[in-house]
Amino acid sequence: MAAIPLTRMGPDLLGAKGVPGSYWPCRSPLFSPDLHREELADLLADPLAATALAPLWRIGPANAADRATRMVMEASALAGWTVLVRELGETWLFDLAGAAQENGGNWPRKSTRKRLTGYERRLAQEGEVSWLQISGADWSAKVLEQLGRIEADSWVGKTTDGSGAKFLTPAQRARWQTALSDPVIADALSATILLLHARPIAFSFDLRSGDKQYAIAGSYAEDMAGFRVGKIVTCRQLEGALAQGVRLVDLGSGDSGYKREMGAVCGPALFDLLIVRQRKAALLLARNWGHEPADLRQMTLASPHRVDLPLPSLKHIAAAAALAGTAVVVAE
Known part of the structure; x- marks a missing residue:
C-alpha cells in the first residue's frame, strides 16, 4: 500500500521524524498507484502505524501538485492527525x-x-x-x-x-x-x-x-x-x-x-508539511510553523477516526515548542 521512509529530526526528546530525500523534488512517500485516500486514512489511523510514524512527522519541501503530497495531507486529516502547512513559495x-x-x-x-x-x-x-x-x-x-x-x-x-x-x-x-x-x-x-x-x-x-x-x-x-x-x-x-x-x-x-x-x-507551490498526532501540540506548533488549511480542518473535525487524546506531558510540549522556535515559560 505505502512506503513511508523516516529518519529522526529535531531534539531526541520530541521523537519527531521526517521523510528524507536526496534532494528536492524527490522527497515524498511512495504509494501504490491504485491506492485510495480512504484506504491510506485507515492505515494512518491504525495504532501500530501511529506509533511507527512518531508523534509528529515532516515532509518537505513537497510539491503541491504532487498526487502523493495531496493524498497524504487528506488521508492524514481523515485519520485524525493535524496537518500544518508552511508555504515556501512557488515553483x-x-x-x-x-x-x-x-x-x-x-x-x-x-x-x-x-x-x-x-x-x-x-x-x-x-x-x-x-x-x-x-x-x-x-x-x-x-x-x-x-x-x-x-x-x-x-x-x-x-x-x-x-x-x-x-x-x-x-x-x-x-x-x-x-x-x-x-x-x-x-x-x-x-x-x-x-x-x-x-x-x-x-x-x-x-x-x-x-x-x-x-x-x-x-x-x-x-x-x-x-x-x-x-x-x-x-x-x-x-x-x-x-x-x-x-x-x-x-x-x-x-x-x-x-x-x-x-x-x-x-x-x-512548495509546502513544508508537519503532521501532528496530538491536537493540542499542533495548536502550539502552528504559532510558528504554519497554518492548518481550512478544508483539511473540516475534514479532521468530521473524521470517523477522531479521538480525544490526553494532553501531552510538559516535556513533550516544551520539545515541540523548541522545534517550532517558540519560547516556553514555566511558572512553578
Missing part, C-alpha cells in the same frame, strides 16, 4: 517545447541566439573555451570537485558560510557521490560545465524524468560574471535538453528576473 515552470514551437522548432529565438554568440565571442578572446556534458557513467569524484571549484569562486563561496552550496565541501560532494552510485539516478542527473583554459567557470546541474526536467543548481565564477557565463551555460544545457525530448522545465522557487525573462511562469 517556476518553463514550457521549453512550446517556446521552441513558436520559433519554428528552434530554441532560443534568433535575437537571443545573436546575443549569446556575442557573449561567447568575447569569452573566446580570453582563452580556449571548452565544454563538458556529464551524465551516467561519466560521473566521477573529479567532476564533483570541478563543480565545487566553481561554487568556491562564486558569490556563494565568497560571501556566505557555504551552507547553501551543493558541492563546496567534501561532505556535500560525498552525499551526491552516494546518490550517483545508483545507475538510474546517475543517468537522470546531468551537469553541463563551461571551461576557460581548462578552468571550470560555470555549470548547470539538472535532473531529467521522462519529458520533464528539474533545475537543481547552477553557479558561475564571480570574476567571469561580465561575460554572462551563467546565461551561456543555461542556454547550452536547455538546447541539449530539448534535443533529448524534454518538454517542461521546473526551475524551482525564487526568481531574480532571469526566469521570467526566459518565459517561465509561476507553477505549483
